[in-house]
Amino acid sequence: MKNDILNLKGSFDQRKNPGKPGSPKLAKNSIVSVKDIERLILYLEEMKRFWKIEKLLNGCLISVYYNTIIAKSNRCKFFLCNGSKSPNDTIVGAKFSDNKKKHIITHFIPYSAIENSIINAQYVINILNNEFNGSINDIYFNEKKNIECINCKSYNTSKSKFQKIIVDTSYIEKFDVERADFEINKSSIVTLYDTGTNTQELLEKLGIPIFNERILNKTTVLLDEQYLHTLLQKAPYLVAMAVENISELSPSDFSEPFEIDANLIPSPKNEPTIGVIDTLFDERVYFHEWVEFHNKIDVNIPTDADDYKHGTAVSSLIVDGPSINPHLDDGCGRFKVRHFGVATNRAFNSFTIIRTIKEIVAENRDIRVWNLSLGSNDEIKESFISAEGAVLDQIQFENDVIFVIAGTNNRDKDENRRIGAPADSINSIIVNSVDLNNIPADYSRRGIVLSFFTKPDVCYYGGTRDNYISVCEPLGESKVAGTSFAAPWIARKLSYLIDVIGLSKEIAKALIIDSAIGWENHKDFEELSLKGNGVVPIRIEDIIQSTEDEIKFVVEGVSEKYDTYKYSFPVPIYQNKHPYVAKATLCYFPKCSRNQGVDYTNTELDIYFGRIDDNGILKSINKNKQSIEDKEHYLFEEDARKLFRKWDNVKHISEPIKERSKGKKVYKNPMWGMSIKTKERLSNSDGEGIRFGVVVTLKEINGVNRIDDFIQQCHFKGWLVNRINVENRIDIYQTANEEITLE
DSSP: OOEEEEEEEOOOEEEOOOOOOOSOOOOTTOEEEHHHHHHHHHHHHHHHHHHHHOOSSSSEEEEEEESSOOOGGGSOSSTTOBTTBOGGGGEEEEEEOTTSSSEEEEEEEOHHHHHHHHHHHHHHHHHHHHHSTTEEEHHHHTSHHHHHTSOGGGGTSOHHHHHHHHHHHHHEEEEEOOOOOOOOOSOEEEEEOOOSSOHHHHHHHTTOOOOGGGEEETTEEEEOHHHHHHHHHHOGGGEEEEEESEEEBOOOEEOOOBOOOOOOOOOOOSOOEEEEEESOOOTTSTTGGGEEEEEOSOTTSOOOGGGGHHHHHHHHHHHHHHHHOGGGOOSOOOOEEEEEEOOOSSEEEHHHHHHHHHHHHHHOTTOOEEEEOOOBSSOOOSSSOOHHHHHHHHHHHHSSOEEEEEOOBOSSOOTTOBOOTTTTOSSSEEEEEEOTTSOBOTTBOBOOBTTTBOOSOEEEEOOOSSSOEEEEETTEEEEEESGGGTHHHHHHHHHIIIIISOOOHHHHHHHHHHHHHTTOOOOOHHHHHHHTTOBOOSSTHHHHEEOTTEEEEEEEEEEOSSEEEEEEEOOOOBTTEEOEEEEEEEEEOOOBOGGGTTSOBSEEEEEEEEEEOTTSOEEETTOOOTTOTTSOOOOOHHHHHHHHOTTOSEEEEEOOOOTTOOOEEOOSSOOEEEEEEEEESSSSOTTTTEEEEEEEEEEETTOOOOHHHHHHHHHHTTOEEEEEOHHHHHHHHHHHTOOOOOO
16 A cells, blocks of 8 residues: 655745845965965956957956865956956856866956956055955955954955955966867857857857848847858857757667557547657658647658658657556656758758747647757757757746756767767756666767756666667557657656646656655765666656655745745654655756856756754755855855756755664654755846745655655645545546537
8 A cells, every 4th residue: 555645835934145245255274365466466457458459349348267176155246347347247257167177258348347447456465465465365364353453444445345355366277268169060050159249240240140030139149151150250169059050860779660450549539748849740640649649840841761660750759658668657648749851861050940849839829839859960068958958948947847858968989079069958857767777778879968957957767778668650560669668658647647646857856866866865976977866657646646655745936035944844753753854846847057167057946855953944854065154164165066966957855764763852842944045146136936846755664664654744834735646636537628519
């Protein structure tokens, strides 16, 4: 017997950030000397000379090279400052150094900001020479009284400027101008740094005419080979990123097709519809009644029989996968498909596909789950998200939809080959493939994305050369293998959770990922890069039910302020202990900024879940103390990303299950709490109103089922508790979708 998952409904409380930023502090063991500042002044003088000659822009593009992966709070505070405008507001790009250990952040500033930086840096040199014998360390600098006693006005500056320049200097290696160096000899999608100048007008100054149909957004355009070379020759500093426009499709591994008798399949009724964006669909197959096909390929592009294989095969799995692969029967039934053919089997035009996908989603708002099994054979870039991936992230932020994307396949036997676009989409679920023993398929390609994000998200069964997946192609059944045929199974599960069960996309994504992780959350880089969070269970029951000794519940909310919290989770008590270990998975769909490079996600949601001690402090199960107020918990940015997935839109926190796990102390307040802290990378409140979903699992260490006690206590605490019961939800779905004839 299994327990149903519980859906807890209740409003979260909201509060503003009670903390106030203190005075700038030097990191431990830091020393700043006059020579350090003089070195930066030399770089700034060189920037003055360069931009005095270059007159194309009404400002200057300058990159700050940091000596570490820099936290937002430690980005330069005064160097490159433009009057009252913070340097953080002038950022137009970010990437990592070649060794992935340092930030390079690009700003667009007026020429006067360089001059002011030099002047104020010289004032600080005078203070260091006269007051501190030419250098200062963190111990002396961080003592408030040592700075307050300085008469900074006599040096034509202020204490605040002095402190900011000292701290800036401790983190900055140099200033420079980035120059694009791309080995591209084809038509390309080019993104320029945002300099506030109309892109068409800017390129026309360089002798590059651009027509409206070649503009993707205000900084991204389509350039042919000749014009790209002109741009890189005349103004290489303008180019933030560039990728080839025509991408060869990621290959699939097919064996020979063979004829079978057409399966008997009933006519569709009120089953949910999944959107498929792929190659063409052959309307002669046995399940054609279940598929509504739209051909989006230009009539002038020739097509042949092979252009119908891949798309037809993918839709066959979504409609009728369990019938032709009984060993993968997921219990989800059949699904209707609205199939959009956007590419041939040879290559796809990225620029055209981006525009087409935008139009397709806008015109089909009734579809919540989209399957995209197209992918590029080229590798993703290490410093920025692909144009296709960024558009998909934008669509998912702005619309109540979710994409399932194939992790792309490896034909070159290169064990280190990275996944191809658009499998770098952060908001989507990216699916790689494993064999029936859960070992990565030999055609698997690797994440991680932007050297940080866990992609692929999950794995599933996409067939191998020993155990192919059966699909229906125009000529009948075929045996195939590839991530293209793993993704549709996850799309089926998501549609079941969202369209049939009625869950939000945030909860549905969290459930899929949580089911793949299980209780084993200690994956090394090798495993993460190939399998992501793990293999999703075959049966839908294993996702929406838990074992007898587990209490699994979902909650969702909206972040309106810094802290979104609820301190009323009644975890059962036995013999004055909480006899549980816990885990939680958080998912949200943030707004993303492609022009910010490696600093791609605009919003950070940081989850805390656990008991509340006698001081009223929430003791999170993963010992996360990043946001504990009124205490010093300094953590390097690189460690925060590694340990607590800072800036990731999927968070999983857990406790290990041990043979001799003991019950937890019950504090004066016996409730457990959850807190979601919201932080912004930029200064435009992108996280305000962002939705989140959390899946929590409590495992009883003695194997006892205490779910009824939990439900009762939840009612007492004001929670509305709904069981996610499959039979009941199917009845509700079917009733809601019945056609009523009025006489």
